[in-house]
Structures are given as structure tokens and as C-alpha cells.
Amino acid sequence: MAMIFAGCQSAPYIDTFDTVSWQGDTNGCHGDRLTQLELLMEAQHELLGWSERKITGYLGSPDYLELFVRNQKFLIYYLEPALECGTNGKPDPLRLYVRMDALGDSREISLKNQ
Secondary structure, three states, X not given: OOOOOOOOOOOOOOOOOOHHHHHHOHHHOOOHHHHHHHHHHHOHHHXXXXXXXXXXXXXXXXXXXXXXXHHOEEEEEEOOOEHHHOOOOEOOOOEEEEXXXXXXXXXXXXXXXX
């Protein structure tokens, strides 16, 4: 006889964080992500340990994906307009980095300008 166990986790939630607005601000072109940055950084400890699927379900697909050593990777979200936004884009916009470990769980959240 085989038994199947399915784990259920509550849906991720940060009070007053607008996921629709964040996800709709691809490459940071509209500035919506920057206005929500403080909320996200205050709750960053709640995002640690989340699976990549859970992170991308909440924040949307990253604007850029960077592979790192030992099967780690960074999900990168532009917070300010990137060059892809056209004339108002910056060459080095402020970015949110979510470091994913080799098992696919978030381990670090940081901000960078370069």
C-alpha cells in the first residue's frame, strides 16, 4: 500500500504589498516597484526559505536571471527604469537580487546599483 503526502503552505502575503502592480512593472519602467520597496525590505525575512516557484508566483518572473557558482542563481528585479524602458532608462538601475540556493530556496535578498 502506498501513501501520498501532500504539503500545504499558506499563500505568501505581505500586508499592503500590491503584487499586481509589482508584477506589471516589468523592468521597473513605471516606478511602481520602487514605491513598494520599503514594504518588501521590511518583510524580507518572510521571503527567505521560499521556493523559486513561490517567489516568482508572488513577485512575477524576474527581469533577469543570473547563474552563480554551485548551482545557485539570482532572480533580479529592476526597481528603476532599465535601458529596456527606452529614453528614460538607466544603464545601472537599482535592482533587487533574490539569491536562490542549489535546492531552489531563497537565501538572501539584497539591493544593488551595479
